[in-house]
Amino acid sequence: MWFAIASTDLGEFGFGWSSKGIARLNLPGEPAVSIAERFVGLGYSAAVPPEAVSELIQEVRRYCEGQKVEFQHVALDLTGVSPFYQRVYARLRELGWGKTTTYGDLAAELGDVRLARAIGQAMGANPVPLIIPCHRVLASSGKPGGFSAPGGTSSKLRMLALEGVQPGAPIGQLGFGF
Template sequence: MHYCLIDTELGCFGLGWSSQGIARAYLPGDSEHSVRQRFDQLGSETADWPAFIDEARQLILGYARGEVVSFEHLPLDLSAVSDFHRRVYGDILQLKRGETTTYGEIARRLGDVGLSRAVGQAMGSNPIPLIIPCHRVLASGGKTGGFSAPGGSDAKLRMLALEGVEDPRAAQTSFDF
């Protein structure tokens, strides 16, 4: 796997890829040194990248500036994930900017609401966050749910805010009986 780092207004992103497509992304929140160390265990840094990585870099820079971007046409390499996780990721790849869903709704669309926890596990092990928009998946009742990227749920809320989504926590307290 090859990788590159992207210095954005939000911090250091990292992208890793194979000949098949983008295989790994690290979101801002850790130091550049830490991101580089994690990638060094997987492959080598390079300044020579394919056209789809150059495009992904431009989209990520735009996203970090708050621009409306779409990652939907970028090639992804999900060969290292299970079939179930690929199905879950395929579902959330249909979500558009500013659109959210829940773990339960995804499980229902996959045919069994009992899969909600398994959907949550898939979100927690998403190898390409942002591009596979796991930040758009909430817990039931509009609760934020977890987020395994640096900054946890606060990072998830910042990403949703960039997309124009109101803080789900505000909706939880709006019925003050």
Template sequence: METTTFPTALGVFGLGWTETGLARVLLPDDDEAALRERLGRGGAEAGDPPIWVETLMGRIEDYADGIAVDFSGVPLDLSGLPEFHRRAYQLLLGYGWGQVTTYGEMARALGDVGLSRAVGQAMGANPMPLVIPCHRVLASNGKAGGFSAPGGAATKQKMLALEGVTIGAPPGQLNFGF
């Protein structure tokens, strides 16, 4: 895997890609050295971004500036991930700017409301947050729930606020930002 970092209005992001597609996104961390160390795990090395990665970097910069961005066309390398995680990520890719869902709604869409915890585990293991928008998955009460990126739930809330979503809205109003 090849990697790069780049600055945005939210901080420095890290990206990793393979010949197949995007394999890793690291959200900004207050400790840039730690971000670079995490990005290099597993033998990843700094590389020159191909055009599609440069385009993605521009879209992430736009996102950080509060501009509505669609990441649905980004090629993804999901190899080596559990089948359930791939299914959950594929479902989540259908949620665009400012749209949210819950762990339970995703579980039902994946075949069984009892899979809510499994959905949460898949979101926590998401190797490409933002592009696979796990920040758009909320707890059933409309609250943020967990978020494994630096800054935790506060980062999730900040990302959703960029998209005009108010956390804690009544469940029927989540997609409308009331």
């Protein structure tokens, strides 16, 4: 498993990959040295990104500039991720740019509204935020809810703003910038 760090308009991102696909993505909010230490601690080695990862880095840079970028095509390596979490992540990857859902709605789509807390736990354990767009999952009130990545809720709000979403607006208007 390998990693590389790339600068964007939002800060330093860390990209971890295997021969199967992207296995980890660290959002900005920490110095590059801290990101590198985290990857090394997980058994990754620094490397020059292969073409697919280099293309992803460019897409992430465009995203950080506010350009509409979709990440559904990115190959992932979710080895070690529970089948339930993989199911949650697969559904969430279908949620496109500027669209949001709630923990409860996502749970209902997966067949049981009582799974809302488990959905929250899956979001907190997401190894590839942005590619699996956990920032698009909101509390039932339309407010942002939690976000475990560096920067917490302010990072989530910044990512949503790039997509034209203003959490806290009436639920039906979340994706329309009202």
